[in-house]
Amino acid sequence: MTMHMQIDRKLTEFPRIRLMTEVTPVERMNRMSDRLGIDLWLKRDDLTGLSFGGNKTRQLEFYFGEALHQKADTVLITGAVQSNFVRTAAAAAARLGMTSVLQLEERVPGMGPAYYRSGNVLLAQILGAEHMHFPVGEDEVGADNALHDHAARLRAEGRTPYVIHLGVDHPPLGALGYVQGGAELADQMAEFDVAVVPSGSGATHGGFLTGLRLSGHGAQVYGICVRRDQTQQKARMEKVLGKLAALMGFDPALVKEDIHVWDGALAPGYGQIGDRTRTALELMARTEGIFLDPVYTAKTFAGLLGLLDSGAIRKGQKVVMLHTGGLPALFGYQDQLEPT
Template sequence: MTRNNNLHRFPRAKLMSGPTPLERLDNLSAEMDIDLWLKRDDLTGLSFGGNKTRQLEFYLGDARQQGADTILITGAVQSNFVRSAAAAAAKLGMQSVLQLEERVPDMGAEYYSSGNVLLAQILGAEHLGYPEGEDEAGADAALHARAVELKAKGHKPYVINLGLGHPPLGALGYVVAGQELYQQMPDFDAVVVPSGSGATHGGLLTGLALEESTASVFGICVRRDRDKQQARMKVVLQKLADLLDIDARLLQDKISVFDEALPPGYGKVNAITSAALEKMARTEGIFLDPVYSAKTFSGLLNLVESGKIKSGEKIVLLHTGGLPALFGYQSELIHNPT
C-alpha cells in the first residue's frame, strides 16, 4: 500500500494548532525496560485539546461546505467529543446542540455538572438528554428529529452521526495523524491507542499503512469487549477504505484489540485504571483521563507484563486528552486522607 493523496478531496476546517509533540517518557522507559514515547494529542489546541479536534476538522469542513449554521452531536454526559464540537462550532460562528446519553450509571452529582458539562454550558451549547447509552441508532434518530425542528425554523443543521451506518469522516483526521506520526518517527515497533468508536484507532492504523509502516497498532477496548470491538473495527475500516478508495482487506488484517482494561465497562474506573492514572502523574507529571487515556495506559502495562510488548521495543502511547473529565470523576478518584 502506497501513500494515498485522496485526503485533499475532503473539505477541512482549520482547528489544529499544528503537529502535536512526540515526547519520550524517560522515567517510565527506564522502569518498564522499553523505549516509551507519548504522542501528545492532549495538546491539539482547541478547548483543552484532545483527539476529537482532528476528527472535527473534517466534520466541520463538510458542515461549512454545506452551509450549516448549527452542529448536532450525541455522546456520554462527560463526552470530550461534544465539548470539543461546541468549541469548534463557536470558533466557526455556528451554534451547537449536544445530546447527552446516560451511558455511565451510578455517578455522583459532579458528573452531571462539572468537567465537560460545565465547559459546554460556558460555550453556550443547547443540551438535550437521551435515556439510553447503548442505542446508537436511536440517539442519532433523536438528533435528526431535532434537526428537522431547527430546519423548520430556518436553520441549516448538520448532524455528526454516531452509528456505524454513516461514513466515518472523523477517522480521516487520524489518517492525517498516522502520517504525521510516521514523519516524526518512522522507526517504532508499535503504537497503543484507545479503541471506542473506532475512528481514532482505524484512522491511525490506515494512516500508518499508507506510509508503509510496519509498526503494530494495539487497540485498547474502552467501550466494548474484544469480540464486539473486532467486529466494529472491520466495519469502520471498510467504510474508511471506501472513502479513500483503497483495499480494506489490507487494513482489516492489521486489527489487534485487547479488553483486559475494560471491566467493569465504559466510563467506570477500576483499580488498575486508577493505578495507571496515578503512575503516569507521579512518574512523569502528566495527567491522563479516566475514560480513555488511563485505560489505554493500563492496557499498555498489561501488554508489557504479558510479553506482547518485549523488552527494548520502541512504543508510542497515544494521549487522547479528555482532561476536563477528571473533575467529573473526582468522587471516583479521590483518596480520603488518613
C-alpha cells in the same frame, strides 16, 4: 513526493476546516521507560490546541468541513455526559460562528453530582451550547435518530442543521483526521515497534492504523477497548475500516488483517474506573507528571501495561502511546479519584 504528501493530497478531496494549532509533539517518557524496561513515547494529541485539546479536534476538522460545505449554521452531536467529543464540537462551533446542540446520553451508571455539573459539562455551558438529553446509553441508532428528529424541527424553524453521527453505519469522516495523524507520526518517527491507541467508536484507531499503513509503516497497532469487549470491538473495527477504505478508495485488505484489540482494562465498563485504570492514571502522574483521563487514556495506558505483562509488548521495544487528551473529564470523576 513522500507518502505523507500523497496522503495529504488524497485528503484534500474532502472538505476540511483547520482547527489544530500545529503538529503535535512526540515526547519520550524517560523515567517510565526506565521503570518499564521499554522505550516509551507519547504522541501528545492532548495538545491539539482547541478547547483543552484532545483527539476529537482532528476528527472535527472533517466533520465541520462538511458542515460548512453544506452551509450549515447548526451542528448536532451525541455523546456521554462527560464526552470530550461534544465539548470540542461546541468549541469548534463557537470558533466558526455556528450553534451547537449537544445530546448527552446516560452511559455511566451511579455517578454523583460532579459528573453532571463539572468538567466537560461546565465547559460546554460556558461555550453556549444547547443541550438535549437521551436516557439510553447503548443505543447508537436511537441516539442518532433523536438528533435527526431535532434537526427536522430546526429546519422547520429556518435553520440549517448538520448531524455528526455516532452509529457505525455512516461514513467515518472523523477517521480521516487520524489517517493524517498516523501519517504525521510516521514522519516524526521512522522507526518504532508498537503503537497503542484507545479503541471506542473506532474512528481514531481505524484512522491511525490506516495512516501508518498508507505511509508504509509496519508497526504493530493495539487498540485498547474502552467501551466494548474485544469480540464486539473487532467486529466494529472491521466495519469502520471497510467504510474508511471505501471512502478513500484503497484496498481494505491493507488494514483488516492488522486489527488487534485488547479488553483487559475495560472492567467494570465504559467510563468507569477499575483498579487497572486507577493504577495506570496514578502511575503516569507520579512518574512523569502527566495526567490521563479516566475514560480513554488511563485505560489505554493500563492496556499498555497489560500487554507488557503478557509479553505481547516485549522488553526493550520502542512503543508509542497516543495520548488523546480528555483531561476536563477528570473533574467529573472527583468522587472516585479522591484519596480514600
